[in-house]
Amino acid sequence: MKTLVIYDIEIDKVRVKISELCKDYGLKRIQYSAFFGELNTNRREELRQRIKKALGQTVGRIHFFPICDKDLRLVAQVMNLPEVLIDGADGEASC
Amino acid sequence: MKTLVIYDIEIDKVRVKISELCKDYGLKRIQYSAFFGELNTNRREELRQRIKKALGQTVGRIHFFPICDKDLRLVAQVMNLPEVLIDGADGEASC
Numbered sequence: 439m440k441t442l443v444i445y446d447i448e449i450d451k452v453r454v455k456i457s458e459l460c461k462d463y464g465l466k467r468i469q470y471s472a473f474f475g476e477l478n479t480n481r482r483e484e485l486r487q488r489i490k491k492a493l494g495q496t497v498g499r500i501h502f503f504p505i506c507d508k509d510l511r512l513v514a515q516v517m518n519l520p521e522v523l524i525d526g527a528d529g530e531a532s533c
Numbered sequence: 534m535k536t537l538v539i540y541d542i543e544i545d546k547v548r549v550k551i552s553e554l555c556k557d558y559g560l561k562r563i564q565y566s567a568f569f570g571e572l573n574t575n576r577r578e579e580l581r582q583r584i585k586k587a588l589g590q591t592v593g594r595i596h597f598f599p600i601c602d603k604d605l606r607l608v609a610q611v612m613n614l615p616e617v618l619i620d621g622a623d624g625e626a627s628c
Contacts, residue, residue, distance in 0.1 A: 513596065514596075
């Protein structure tokens with residue numbers, strides 16, 4: 439099932455560690471502190487345990503939202519990307 | 534249906550405006566840049582349009598995830614709150 443992981447972590451080093459764990463489990467970054475991808479129940483719980491261990495006593499909040507296919511079809515977004523991402527490098531949007 | 538709104542916004546003033554819009558629509562903050570609550574389809578789209586207008590040309594990404602009751606029961610979290618939030622003011626956890 440698709441899973442969304444979102445987090446608020448105060449300490450940079452811990453935040454990076456948690457983003458790396460999400461990548462290790464095949465999730466893709468959709469926002470600075472949000473990852474999304476396929477995880478079955480066991481893998482989701484395994485990731486949760488590893489994130490819990492990585493967080494340790496650091497102040498932070500991590501939520502794991504399973505997203506079923508029906509809900510996935512209703513996901514909406516609003517997005518303005520930086521111009522450098524739209525056209526490559528020089529800051530001029532190509533559209 | 535329950536809806537999760539998450540956002541990455543570069544400019545503080547715009548970010549605050551978007552958090553205020555989420556509150557205006559009855560959503561509760563669950564992380565610094567994540568709100569959650571009940572929104573029917575019309576209200577969700579109305580909020581999306583208002584957020585789009587508030588974002589304007591600012592660089593940012595906002596996602597709207599509907600969360601059905603079945604998925605809601607499977608939501609998991611890991612959380613360490615600051616001690617001042619646990620016991621009120623003096624920094625000593627009460628548990």
